[in-house]
């Protein structure tokens with residue numbers, strides 16, 4: 001059996017359904033000027049986090065960096081300024097004279113639904129009004145989507161391309177407690193049901209390498225996040241799948257409803273985090289090979305229609321403590337692809353087995 005993921009643009013067979021080529025195909029199919037590159041602009045929208053201000057907890061999740069897990073994000077009170085600053089930062093890599101670049105505004109730092117709904121509306125709409133911004137991604141906690149915010153997200157989803165990122169990290173509540181997440185698997189289940197019930201794409205974050213978790217526990221989290229969510233919308237009268245796009249979000253090719261995407265983070269212990277203080281000697285993986293072996297096993301059980309948004313860590317080298325090789329992102333990615341070719345395996349090869 002051959003890998004079933006196929007990049008139509010250059011005829012290469014891909015073994016992982018990465019979000020970048022998916023977006024390129026998606027926007028080409030919509031006829032939006034056939035953009036050559038869709039770039040995510042990481043933004044700090046000036047929000048805080050209920051797990052830091054005492055509303056849900058204090059001190060934050062143990063692995064969280066001082067920037068609220070948004071180390072690459074541009075901060076500015078004015079969203080348009082933040083977008084311009086990110087575009088300038090990325091213009092060397094993706095010069096507009098060479099590439100037809102379009103942008104997704106990515107609200108990354110802290111909890112991006114933790115504010116009065118009118119403040120959220122103003123910030124999200126400001127981002128969407130910027131030229132060449134063709135969609136929006138919003139990262140948040142699963143326990144931070146009240147009804148009025150869900151209504152706003154649903155409204156945006158009718159008008160533009162949207163996904164919402166939920167930080168699940170693990171399905172094991174004992175790990176969640178040890179990591180001071182101050183939310184549970186039940187919170188995540190509820191958020192996924194309500195978001196997908198409104199036709200909103202969900203991208204789930206999981207962390208590989210959390211203390212106390214075995215390989216099987218991590219694979220169980222992956223399996224759980226990728227499962228068929230069912231058909232009970234539980235969304236309090238959602239409007240169904242969004243219009244304007246031919247893609248049916250969260251709906252798999254086998255007719256079941258799933259999350260749209262998955263982010264598999266390698267745990268990075270970073271300076272200034274609770275983890276660096278509480279477990280200064282903890283090293284998530286003994287070697288890059290150990291991480292790659294686990295990652296490939298995880299990819300094999302992820303259904304092929306689920307997009308992958310990250311398969312490594314992303315901590316800046318300056319703040320990284322462990323694993324010390326984690327900043328070598330290009331090497332890690334190259335080795336993952338090399339090892340998948342050597343094993344002749346691909347995303348979804350063992351899904352549902």
Ligand code: SF4
Pocket residue numbers: 049050051052059060061064065068069109110111141167181
């Ligand atoms: S990881 Fe997210 S939820 Fe946890 S403390 Fe950081 S910003 Fe808050």
